[in-house]
Amino acid sequence: xxxxxxxxxxxxxxxxxxxxxxxxxxxxxxxxxxxxxxxxxxxxxxxxxxxxxxxxxxxxxxxxxxxxxxxxxxxxxxxxxxxxxxxxxxxxxxxxxxxxxxxxxxxxxxxxxxxxxxxxxxxxxxxxxxxxxxxxxxxxxxxxxxxxxxxxxxxxxxxxxxxxxxxxxxxxxxxxxxxxxxxxxxxxxxxxxxxxxxxxxxxxxxxxxxxxxxxxxxxxxxxxxxxxxxxxxxxxxxxxxxxxxxxxxxxxxxxxxxxxxxxxxxxxxxxxxxxxxxxxxxxxxxxxxxxxxxxxxxxxxxxxxxxxxxxxxxxxxxxxxxxxxxxxxxxxxxxxxxxxxxxxxxxxxxxxxxxxxxxxxxxxxxxxxxxxxxxxxxxxxxxxxxxxxxxxxxxxxxxxxxxxxxxxxxxxxxxxxxxxxxxxxxxxxxxxxxxxxxxxxxxxxxxxxxxxxxxxxxxxxxxxxxxxxxxxxxxxxxxxxxxxxxxxxxxxxxxxxxxxxxxxxxxxxxxxxxxxxxxxxxxxxxxxxxxxxxxxxxxxxxxxxxxxxxxxxxxxxxxxxxxxxxxxxxxxxxxxxxxxxxxxxxxxxxxxxxxxxxxxxxxxxxxxxxxxxxxxxxxxxxxxxxxxxxxxxxxxxxxxxxxxxxxxxxxxxxxxxxxxxxxxx
Amino acid sequence: xxxxxxxxxxxxxxxxxxxxxxxxxxxxxxxxxxxxxxxxxxxxxxxxxxxxxxxxxxxxxxxxxxxxxxxxxxxxxxxxxxxxxxxxxxxxxxxxxxxxxxxxxxxxxxxxxxxxxxxxxxxxxxxxxxxxxxxxxxxxxxxxxxxxxxxxxxxxxxxxxxxxxxxxxxxxxxxxxxxxxxxxxxxxxxxxxxxxxxxxxxxxxxxxxxxxxxxxxxxxxxxxxxxxxxxxxxxxxxxxxxxxxxxxxxxxxxxxxxxxxxxxxxxxxxxxxxxxxxxxxxxxxxxxxxxxxxxxxxxxxxxxxxxxxxxxxxxxxxxxxxxx
Numbered sequence: 001x002x003x004x005x006x007x008x009x010x011x012x013x014x015x016x017x018x019x020x021x022x023x024x025x026x027x028x029x030x031x032x033x034x035x036x037x038x039x040x041x042x043x044x045x046x047x048x049x050x051x052x053x054x055x056x057x058x059x060x061x062x063x064x065x066x067x068x069x070x071x072x073x074x075x076x077x078x079x080x081x082x083x084x085x086x087x088x089x090x091x092x093x094x095x096x097x098x099x100x101x102x103x104x105x106x107x108x109x110x111x112x113x114x115x116x117x118x119x120x121x122x123x124x125x126x127x128x129x130x131x132x133x134x135x136x137x138x139x140x141x142x143x144x145x146x147x148x149x150x151x152x153x154x155x156x157x158x159x160x161x162x163x164x165x166x167x168x169x170x171x172x173x174x175x176x177x178x179x180x181x182x183x184x185x186x187x188x189x190x191x192x193x194x195x196x197x198x199x200x201x202x203x204x205x206x207x208x209x210x211x212x213x214x215x216x217x218x219x220x221x222x223x224x225x226x227x228x229x230x231x232x233x234x235x236x237x238x239x240x241x242x243x244x245x246x247x248x249x250x251x252x253x254x255x256x257x258x259x260x261x262x263x264x265x266x267x268x269x270x271x272x273x274x275x276x277x278x279x280x281x282x283x284x285x286x287x288x289x290x291x292x293x294x295x296x297x298x299x300x301x302x303x304x305x306x307x308x309x310x311x312x313x314x315x316x317x318x319x320x321x322x323x324x325x326x327x328x329x330x331x332x333x334x335x336x337x338x339x340x341x342x343x344x345x346x347x348x349x350x351x352x353x354x355x356x357x358x359x360x361x362x363x364x365x366x367x368x369x370x371x372x373x374x375x376x377x378x379x380x381x382x383x384x385x386x387x388x389x390x391x392x393x394x395x396x397x398x399x400x401x402x403x404x405x406x407x408x409x410x411x412x413x414x415x416x417x418x419x420x421x422x423x424x425x426x427x428x429x430x431x432x433x434x435x436x437x438x439x440x441x442x443x444x445x446x447x448x449x450x451x452x453x454x455x456x457x458x459x460x461x462x463x464x465x466x467x468x469x470x471x472x473x474x475x476x477x478x479x480x481x482x483x484x485x486x487x488x489x490x491x492x493x494x495x496x497x498x499x500x501x502x503x504x505x506x507x508x509x510x511x512x513x514x515x516x517x518x519x520x521x522x523x524x525x526x527x528x529x530x531x532x533x534x535x536x537x538x539x540x541x542x543x544x545x546x547x548x549x550x551x552x553x554x555x556x557x558x559x560x561x562x563x564x565x566x567x568x569x570x571x572x573x574x575x576x577x578x579x580x581x582x583x584x585x586x587x588x589x590x591x592x593x594x595x596x597x598x599x600x601x602x603x604x605x606x607x608x609x610x611x612x613x614x615x616x617x618x619x620x621x622x623x624x625x626x627x628x629x630x631x632x633x634x635x636x637x638x639x640x641x642x643x644x645x646x647x648x649x650x651x652x653x654x655x656x657x658x659x660x661x662x663x664x665x
Numbered sequence: 666x667x668x669x670x671x672x673x674x675x676x677x678x679x680x681x682x683x684x685x686x687x688x689x690x691x692x693x694x695x696x697x698x699x700x701x702x703x704x705x706x707x708x709x710x711x712x713x714x715x716x717x718x719x720x721x722x723x724x725x726x727x728x729x730x731x732x733x734x735x736x737x738x739x740x741x742x743x744x745x746x747x748x749x750x751x752x753x754x755x756x757x758x759x760x761x762x763x764x765x766x767x768x769x770x771x772x773x774x775x776x777x778x779x780x781x782x783x784x785x786x787x788x789x790x791x792x793x794x795x796x797x798x799x800x801x802x803x804x805x806x807x808x809x810x811x812x813x814x815x816x817x818x819x820x821x822x823x824x825x826x827x828x829x830x831x832x833x834x835x836x837x838x839x840x841x842x843x844x845x846x847x848x849x850x851x852x853x854x855x856x857x858x859x860x861x862x863x864x865x866x867x868x869x870x871x872x873x874x875x876x877x878x879x880x881x882x883x884x885x886x887x888x889x890x891x892x893x894x895x896x897x898x899x900x901x902x903x904x905x906x907x908x909x910x911x912x913x914x915x916x917x918x919x920x921x922x923x924x925x926x927x928x929x930x931x932x933x934x935x936x937x938x939x940x941x942x943x944x945x946x947x948x949x950x951x952x953x954x955x956x957x958x959x960x961x962x963x964x965x966x967x968x969x970x971x972x973x974x975x976x977x978x979x980x981x982x983x984x985x986x987x988x989x
Contacts, residue, residue, distance in 0.1 A: 063770065066746075066771065067770060067771065067774055070746075070750075070771065070774045070775075071774060071778075073750075074753060074774070074775075074778050074780060198747065199746055199747070202746070202747050202750050202751075203746075203750055206750060206751070206754040206756060207740070207742050207747060207748070207750060207751035207754065207756050207757070208751075208756055285741060286741075286742070286743040286747070287742060287743065287747055288740055288741075288742050288751060288756065290740065290741065294741035297714055297741065298712065298714055298719060298741060300714075300861075300863045301714045301715050301716060301862060301863055301963070302715075302716040302719060302888075302959075302962055302963035303962070303963060303966055304863070305966070390966070394966070401867075401870070401871070401874075402874070403871045403872075403874045403875045404874075404875075416824045419824060419825070420824055522861070522863075525864075526863045526864055526867060527867075529860075529864050529867035529868065530867045530871055533823075533867075533868060533871055533872075534824060534825060535825060535857055535858065535859060535860070535868075538860075538864070612837065612858075612860065613837070613860045613861040613864065614860040614861070614864045615857075615858055615859045615860035615864055615865075615868075616858075616860070617858045621837050621858050621860075624837040624838070624861075625837040625838065627743070627745070627747075627838070629745065629769065629837075629838060629840075631912065632771070634912075
């Protein structure tokens, strides 16, 4: 789904004549790393970041700021600012609350019929059946109320994200300056862990749906902006010029040319926004969003099988929303609409029939008292579907939690081996290296790969990390991020190429990607810890699994977008399929591959906090601790360090190609 | 953007249908929500993530609903400043188990402006400390106290701790000072963070099942203490000026204090005169009681409502005392 610019590609001769960009650079980077290693062997542990270069009171200042905010917010007569926030949060709270109550009032039967009818009308039969399955599963697994709370919350969060994101995306697509101005903000929104801003959000918007919606929006808006901008920019230049030369105003150009042509890309943005929003359900649950997120959290502590069940319901909801919006968009495509009178009449009849069905369903449900009885209970059977599923999950969990199982005898030694041979040495290498060697080395690598300006930015960011006093923690995190990114890149590139070559494989991967992007990570990581008893491994797995779908999608799109004429030319010269792939497609898709790696870093950093919750230590742990223990400053500093690390790594890996900033997730 | 000819014709029917539905919904919800407030009204209780808190909350909910005709709504706001703010804003009325979050600087802000009030203990004393499985005492009886650990730290060696013994740290959101303790007691232990509580449980319970040595941060009451036989290692006695927050400087080398777990109510609820307030003030039980209910929920996987019902029915006398 995610993709690089669909910009018109210049037809390139099938034989790549220029030297591959990495050949020289790879050697240079390797020599820098070798030099760093020598320095490490000589001076390990002798030069930690000097205490004189740390702003020690920063954390206290931030704590003071939090207390100030708390006090201001608590005052009887509040300033205009707080009144505005309060008005906003009250109206969102009411809206979500009202919508949830409406869905619940309609009962599972009525809501299901209404949902299916609506989707049938605008999306078609296939997705209507999917909707039916989704609603039925919400009711059958006994999580109906929670599902409706989450659905109401997410529909609002997604709508608001799009309302803000699409116009901004259009602005960014039409103006380089706007684009350049908001890109760093978008990076920050994606990388800074939600745990860091939950507290200010709670203080400003209080607890409840509004706070949950705002936190979700912060994470879900960036893809809407980025992909929309990409779509607008992807409109062929000659089309725009043609329209302008025919006398279109800027407004006309936008409405009649750019928007219609960018339509598919914008819809892609809608889909990614949905997935990103749904990945925030658990975080939203922590600050009063309730619903499935809260079930996952409390389930993790007292009933892991229930957490898995609720997690899967979130995935089902995400996939259904995704497929439904896609189908609706497809149906309403102006290019495909040819309405004559008889079709119009038929549609009107269908709508009326659907409306009647909904009313009938609600009335019947009310009469039979379906509001309080769910289908799982109505059967009168001894074992409900919910219990049956939970029991099945429990069987799996019991096996996983048995240290004498066959699986454990394989996973545990493997995990230990990877940790001792790969992770620990790398961790020690980065943490114990003299700080100035690390700074110089990484800056030099950034210079070699990306050029002078990115190198300076990387230098600045690394200095910032040291200055805020979290150097060692950040280096610890860096080692894990590097490993997770490497794994994500290898998996993502391999599978991406496969998906580009085979349509069937691509189709098969899609649900897997959606699952990995929306299933709350802790749901599968906690069982994983039982199998691999080494702290940092689960965090790395989390990062790699969350990041590789993005790389996969980018690489797949990049390889597919390689101009067909190049491929044809290659085959005309007698190149085999493999040769075409290796010699033509991959080099020509080099940008997309690089972008895929680059985005993998952003995604890995976005789940550093999850790592902190499963034993990774480092910055993620600090952030997680900051929220609850009231150590606001500590959390913010660690989050800023994660961001700085992200920017530095981004600059190191972005490469010199100009197309690289056309990112989406 | 796709607003071409045909769509305009279609819209009215869809709109009318939605409008009709909405009107219907408003009518019915309006009447349904208007009638219920006889004596008690709605009480909002916050449930925290650990099983003990779920036990408190559902027992209170059951009694409030069945005996006092209250309507109880549960929220799951995370502890610390987030749920304090929820109380200040009147969105949460009560929380039944606070582990001294009120003593943090941020917590004190809410206590001072009376938007959060402590209304006594829930009867349970919380204990935090260093725990080992009891089977270890057979081979190493000296592990009863921290002095016995000295020189024997490598018993707890793991792939992650190198040449040292491994100490498994607690959930990042819990009070802890183990790094400082290890350093100040001069123990050859490596503090390994295990992450959130479920992740930490995954670590030590696997070692326990294999009857291997393990030393970790743990607490009581906790439902797992009924399933695993654990012993607390005695740390140096508390002394005046001993610091419990490892971020603060000073001497930390004393055992954790015991925590009287507090019930909290919001300022708004405290002045509401609701009959539920009286109940919350009187609600009090023991670690053993809580463990029974928590174990039904987390150990036996009973639905919390059912677990609460079972306990309430078996303990009528205790419940009646809360209602006097």
